[in-house]
Each structure stands twice: as C-alpha cells, then as structure tokens.
Amino acid sequence: NAGVTQTPKFRVLKTGQSMTLLCAQDMNHEYMYWYRQDPGMGLRLIHYSVGEGTTAKGEVPDGYNVSRLKKQNFLLGLESAAPSQTSVYFCASRGTGGLNEKLFFGSGTQLSVL
C-alpha cells in the first residue's frame, strides 16, 4: 500500500515549456486534489476531482489543466510554464464518510520555471 505517489519529485522548466505531473493513489479514494505551496502563503487549491471523469476549479486554477481518466490517477498539466508557477506541488486524496475523510498527501514535486 503506497498511499499517494507523485512523479516527478523535481523538475526544471524553461518559460513556455509544458509538462504533466502525475498523481496516483491506491486507496480507492473518490476525491483527489492538486495544491501548490508557496512560502508564507500556505497551500492553495488548484483543481480537484470528486470522482473518475470529473474535475473542478479551485482557488488558483489559471494556467493549469487537469484530467481524471482513471479513478486512481489525477494529472496536472502546465501548457505554457511561467516563472510564477515556480512552487512545490502536492497531490492529495481522501475517501468519504467519517474518518475516511482524512486527507492523504504525496511527498510533493519541486518545480522551478526559469
């Protein structure tokens, strides 16, 4: 049982390049989230999904796209990277009902956009 796995762990992009971050969970969770964490600003929600085939915008969705084609995977895409997207990205997932709503996080992806 690996929990929530994010790949890659580190990435450096040039402005304008594109990339996809992969999040995989093996807990059969319905809900999956993408956050970014910046110094002094806490975690901010980018996009989330309440089930396979569904996605929704969070607090800071501009410049990002997501897809949830399979229940266990949630992909975050940057179509044209900008320096303002330099951040640490975290994926999280949770189940439904009572203690199943505990949020489980991946170990993060450090992204630098030059």
Add this chain to the structure above:
Amino acid sequence: KQEVTQIPAALSVPEGENLVLNCSFTDSAIYNLQWFRQDPGKGLTSLLLIQSSQREQTSGRLNASLDKSSGRSTLYIAASQPGDSATYLCAGYNNNDMRFGAGTRLTVKP
C-alpha cells in the same frame, strides 16, 4: 469563502513543556477540521480530524478541539519532545473546498 488563520507563525519551547497551537476560521458552516504536520521538504501528514458534530479528538499526546460558534480550533501537545519540531497546519473543509492556514513552525529545544 473560508479563510483560515494560524497564530503564531513560529513558536519555540523547551522540551517537556505543554503547548497550544491556535487556528481560527471565518465560516462556521465548517464540515470538518483537520490538523496536519509537515516536516521540511516533506508532504503533510494528517494528525487529527474533527467532524462538525464533534468537539474534540485525541491521539496520544495530541488533543484537538473545535468550537464552531467562535470559529476556533486548538491543538494541544502535551510533554513536548524535540521530535515534535515541525510545521503544524490546520485546514477547514466546506463544500468540496479545504482551506489551509499558513501554519505554525514549532521548535522544541532539548
């Protein structure tokens, strides 16, 4: 829109001291509140989850309380240890949206 605030931003205490971390939120229609621990360069680990119908949760030396009417939650750490040094974040959940505080960075000195 839910806003979550944590004060202080940083706290340093000697080993063995009991301490309280504070979290305040603006929307009392909170569905649940969670406390997390984050070690440097790592992801977040959920410590305690308090549902809106509950007043507190306990796990070992940790006790978290929730007061929806005042918009406050506290995390009590008993007999602090150097291994408790980390950043502690609280997050309030409403309507498919979980909002995080900026965290309190705790240092426990031997």
